[in-house]
Amino acid sequence: MKPLGFSLGEASKRAIADTVQSILENKGYDVVSIAPTATVYEAIAEMARREVGALVVVTARGLLGIVSERDYARKVILQGRSSKETLVQEIMTPSPVTVRLSDTVDECLRIVTEKRIRHLPVVDEGELRGMISIGDLVKTIISAQSYTIDQLHTYIGTA
Numbered sequence: 001m002k003p004l005g006f007s008l009g010e011a012s013k014r015a016i017a018d019t020v021q022s023i024l025e026n027k028g029y030d031v032v033s034i035a036p037t038a039t040v041y042e043a044i045a046e047m048a049r050r051e052v053g054a055l056v057v058v059t060a061r062g063l064l065g066i067v068s069e070r071d072y073a074r075k076v077i078l079q080g081r082s083s084k085e086t087l088v089q090e091i092m093t094p095s096p097v098t099v100r101l102s103d104t105v106d107e108c109l110r111i112v113t114e115k116r117i118r119h120l121p122v123v124d125e126g127e128l129r130g131m132i133s134i135g136d137l138v139k140t141i142i143s144a145q146s147y148t149i150d151q152l153h154t155y156i157g158t159a
Helices: 010-017 020-027 040-050 069-077 105-115 134-158
Strands: 054-059 062-068 119-124 127-133
Touching: 020 105, 020 119, 020 127, 020 134, 040 054, 040 069, 054 127, 062 069, 062 119, 062 127, 105 119, 105 134, 127 134
Parallel strands: none
Antiparallel strands: 054 062, 119 127
8 A cells, every 4th residue: 555645634733733824814814893982783784794793893003802793692682782872892892812823723723612702803913914713713624624535535546
């Protein structure tokens, strides 16, 4: 039998060693943001328009917080507040957990699991660079597993 040329776990190891920067290079550095003085209604409308589950809350000074669909459900709907009268700054999560461009998928998975969060703003050298979600992390791992499967099919076909 000829050697595979890679180990079966190599692609999986590569996926969890991939960096936030490599994820953003694939998905883009676009950051969907909103001002803290916007209404929650405006935030939810923007999330729907952009098909995202969270927005970073920014001012001229930089990242202030993050507001998500979860914040809306728990802090507006369940409390009987009006989304057209409530401001984003009233329900946002201040000082969100952030990651750097050099952080790995494995480190990010640990953070989202331990903190029970779904979105990670990317801040590097004091500047907001992007946003990744748990979906982006899972997609990276699935892509690496697909690569491994393709390599195995190729190997089996030539064995």
